[in-house]
Amino acid sequence: MSDNLRDVIGRVLPAPENHLSPELLEKARKARRSFMAKALAMGAGAAAAGKAMAAPEGEDAILKLPEHTTGLGQPVAARGYGMPSKWESNLQRRESPGLTRVSQASVSFTPLQGLFGIITPSGLHFERHHQGWWDIDPSKHRLMIHGDDGLIKRPRVFTMDELMRLPSVSRIHFLECGANTAMEWANVAVPTVQYTHGMSSCSEWTGVLLSTLLDMCGIDRKRAKYVLAEGADGSSMTRTIPIELALDDVIVAWGQNGEMLRPENGYPLRLIVPGVQAVSSVKYLRRIEVGDKPWNTKDETIHYIDLLPNGLHRQYSGIQECKSVITTPSGGQTLLDRGYYNISGLAWSGRGTIKAVDVSVDGGRTWRPARLEKPILPKAFTRFNFDWVWDGKPAILQSRAIDSTGYVQPKINQLRAVRGTRSIYHNNAIQSWLVSENGEVSNVQVY
Amino acid sequence: MSDNLRDVIGRVLPAPENHLSPELLEKARKARRSFMAKALAMGAGAAAAGKAMAAPEGEDAILKLPEHTTGLGQPVAARGYGMPSKWESNLQRRESPGLTRVSQASVSFTPLQGLFGIITPSGLHFERHHQGWWDIDPSKHRLMIHGDDGLIKRPRVFTMDELMRLPSVSRIHFLECGANTAMEWANVAVPTVQYTHGMSSCSEWTGVLLSTLLDMCGIDRKRAKYVLAEGADGSSMTRTIPIELALDDVIVAWGQNGEMLRPENGYPLRLIVPGVQAVSSVKYLRRIEVGDKPWNTKDETIHYIDLLPNGLHRQYSGIQECKSVITTPSGGQTLLDRGYYNISGLAWSGRGTIKAVDVSVDGGRTWRPARLEKPILPKAFTRFNFDWVWDGKPAILQSRAIDSTGYVQPKINQLRAVRGTRSIYHNNAIQSWLVSENGEVSNVQVY
Missing domain, CATH: 2.60.40.650 (Immunoglobulin-like)
Structure with a gap:
């Protein structure tokens, strides 16, 4: 910040009523001394009993001490998982009134207008469900890796325990739905950044690199061209991913922002395909198949395509540009x-x-x-x-x-x-x- | 990962029952085709009605599709703040049976044994309360900055709105209680890493640099030697901070991991003194005073001191070493x-x-x-x-x-x-x- 700007802030921001005059400061000091003397005279017993001590009488409102300064607060819970302040209850994921709102296809948006930094709290990560979300028992979840024609030499099924023993990486990546900001193509459609850009979030993901799994299963790196990722939920979401990405930074992830994935974000296992529209980061991941050509699944030929002015459509337009x-x-x-x-x-x-x-x-x-x-x-x-x-x-x-x-x-x-x-x-x-x-x-x- | 290690993993990890034989794969393929044909014959109506379709009869258990694959899941909530999976309910902050467990002094530990990466979920950030925690109304919270003898030329009181308009920074820093791993000084005291090291957590903090506020208030940078930070809770936590740190990377923070601070971590405002024992990162921050010598408060002369073998004690031992x-x-x-x-x-x-x-x-x-x-x-x-x-x-x-x-x-x-x-x-x-x-x-x- 320049000295000039610092001066501007100093001049522009202060509201006069908040300036502290030497007289007010002296008055506050005296009142504080008086209050402390009274409090000490009362002894520690009152405080220990958890009873709020009354503020000194006859002082100005500004000099009265609030209950949280004079009283006893809440202890930690014996077992606990903390939640946001009651004063922040308006900061929520929200559905858009303009979009589909049925269980078969639902979406909620991250409240970007109220967030700071780069980490999206997991409780506010946007959601996009193609057949609703589940809270799957991790002890019963499996990931199968296979490929025809010798593209995978040792096909196998992994349990979560087996996956979580493997060499892991932790990396911060954004996820953005390909349809983020979709409503703005033709006109000014929605009023807030939650609805224009809130289908994007950013988390620290932890898991095993897909390349590690493919090598363990004996991938034929010369002949493999694509992998197919398939989810276990009712939508059977299936997406083709080029082998260059699959062998680069794609993660088979179980961790999100330090803890296990949230149910609505694919617990216990999802793919993370960094930089690609989030539909390819398949949730509830159950199967990876290696092949030599794209699969042309419904979610890459009918959905997630771009209709161009000449009536043709673009397919496989995955990368989220700057x-x-x-x-x-x-x-x-x-x-x-x-x-x-x-x-x-x-x-x-x-x-x-x-x-x-x-x-x-x-x-x-x-x-x-x-x-x-x-x-x-x-x-x-x-x-x-x-x-x-x-x-x-x-x-x-x-x-x-x-x-x-x-x-x-x-x-x-x-x-x-x-x-x-x-x-x-x-x-x-x-x-x-x-x-x-x-x-x-x-x-x-x-x- | 070396090729040698990859080979080791390949040999050591697989459990034989999870290998997929060509015969099993072919059987699975046939069963899947058969199931898909039946499912299609039933039409989309059954799925749309939210009724789980039965798995095909007579197949091996391994080939049966679970309910989350055949049924309709949960939609997004109209307004929502997500929570961890029900299968992860054992991952909690916990009190230690060996430590004080009264409201006047309580502590909870982060379950490091179950966490990944470097971000601690805010709901699992360790707690240390000296007089309990509060959920303070941010519209009534104020921060006063002052100093005698011209050390602060323009003392003032800030509202939260005024603070949150100022130039902000977002930085990832650990907080570690000075007493973390305290029980290990004399012997092997506690069984798990949650209790040996769980008074440390790491978050992305957002706020205004303390140096920006001090400059706005006209600090005398030549004569100022220390600042005092004071909290608004009943403990009136007060800590002396050297001016070199105060003018370097100390943050007056309102944001934690993307959202507002959690109540038990100082909502709506706390100090973050990076690298220093967490007691100096005063919660519920209400006052910063600038002075020219340490204040010798109770929490730096009676508590948070190190008793040495010769009977003397170290004071002001703040930095958390490597x-x-x-x-x-x-x-x-x-x-x-x-x-x-x-x-x-x-x-x-x-x-x-x-x-x-x-x-x-x-x-x-x-x-x-x-x-x-x-x-x-x-x-x-x-x-x-x-x-x-x-x-x-x-x-x-x-x-x-x-x-x-x-x-x-x-x-x-x-x-x-x-x-x-x-x-x-x-x-x-x-x-x-x-x-x-x-x-x-x-x-x-x-x-």
Whole structure:
């Protein structure tokens, strides 16, 4: 932060009523001494009995001590798993009113507008179910690895115990549904970043590299071209994955953010295909088959295809290209007054690391670089922050990410020129938020 | 992983009953085709009605499809915050039977033996309460910054809204109670890694650097020597922090692992003093005072001191020195059979990054380097993994970390030679786990 900006913050932020005058400070000191003397006179017994001591009478409200300062709080639970504060109960995964809401096909969105850093709490990781979720008994779950024509020489079935003994890796990667930001292809469809970008989350995944398993089973590395991953839930989700990825950084994962996978994210075993649309990170993973050509399953020929302007459709368009979004301030939020704001957001790329993020506050006419928080990891969220002093006039906030391949996140009209407006998947366009004079922030499109 | 080891895993791990013969595979294929034909004949209606389809009759048990494959699962909740699987309910924070268990002073331990990677789920972050925990209304919480004699030129009180507008950082750091591993000073005291090392956790913290706040308030950087941090709970926890740390990487934090702090970890505001014993990362932070000498508060003169063999005690011994521990296999676990195991553990240093971790399986006679998982971050957990083939004979597993300053984690007798056996705090000795012939793992001390 520059000295100049530090000065701006110092001038702009303080509300006069919160300045502490020397007189007020002296009064607070005296009251505190008086209170402490009374408290000591009461002895430790009152506190030990768990009874809140009354604040001293006749003092100003500002000098009264709250119950949590004078009383006895809660002890730890004998056995416990902690939950968020009751004051944060509004921060939830939510369904979209505009999308399918039946058990056969449901989706919930991560509340990116209220999150910090790069780790998504597992309880807020987005969900996409093709036939509902299950809490599968891990002692009965199996993973089969096989392949015809000698592509796998030693086919076998693994128990969870067997898998979890193997050499493991732990890596932070984003998952993004290919349909994230789908509603923005044709128009400004939804009001908040939870619904525009909330089908993306980022976790630390732990498991065994798929390459380790394939080698254990005797894969023919020269003739194998693809693997098929199949899930155990009712959708029998099956996805073809090129062997280059399968032998690179694909993980057969049991761990998410330090603990076992959550049921709605594939417990006890899921595939993680870093950088690829999340449908390929098959949940409830039960089978890996090695082959020499794509399988053309329903979920890669009928679904998860891109309808182009000429009436043809793209298939096997898996990689999630470089993308970013400002999460605060964002649609549905309100700036209460002028002055300094920390603009904060997320950037990611399915092809590598984030090299830079630029931010514009004038709808893309001028750009300045944002600060990138560490760590900056491949195929993971990168958090960026940007200093901004709002002058009370309308402003349009945008972020533009550049990845390690040199690829620059496109504008929506650049994407539409190639892919039209009837696509569902792979919308990685720059997102624009309009700040109105009254401080309200809303979703707009800038061409 | 070396080709040699891959071969070892291939030979040692497979249990014969799990090999798939060509005959079994062909049978499975036929059964699957038959089942799919029947399922299709039933039409989509049965599935849509949420009724589980029966598995085909007369097939072997191995060929029957489970309910989660044939039935309809749970949809997303309209509003939701997810929880771990019901099969993982045994993985909990726990109190130690050997320690204080009253509301005035309670502690719960992180179950390191069941965790992966470097992020501790917030629901499993260890707790240490000096007067119980509270769930404080953030709209009423304030942080005061002041200092006598012109050390702070513009004292002020911040609301949470004002703090959260400021330039923020997000950083992954461990917190370790100074008393972690305290029970091991004199003897082998507790059976599991949850109780030996579970007062340490690692999270991604988000907040404003304390240096930013101090500069906003006009700190006299030349004359300021220390800051005092004070909490709002009944313990009025107060800790002196040297100005070198306060102006370096200390964070006034509201975010933990992507969301707001948990109540039992200081919601809505706590200090994070990276690398220093966690008591200095004051919870429910309400006041920062700048001064020119230490305050000598009760929690730094009566508590959190180290009793030395000569009867004197060390004060202000804050930095958590380089340390590591094998979390699996660890005390209380059992190896079910011989063969390959991935030995996994954690290393950290309050002085910088982890440079290397060595592992011994023969009680410290020979050492080999472990693999370090990325990211390797300053004052954060680093996950290490190590390949081991157990031959069924007794073994003693140890890890030894080396940090970026060149410091090598000591043996317990090296620590005792200097600090005796009556200390409570700052035991960073090498931990030893004995694997007995029957596979049981237990806590031992090796000199």
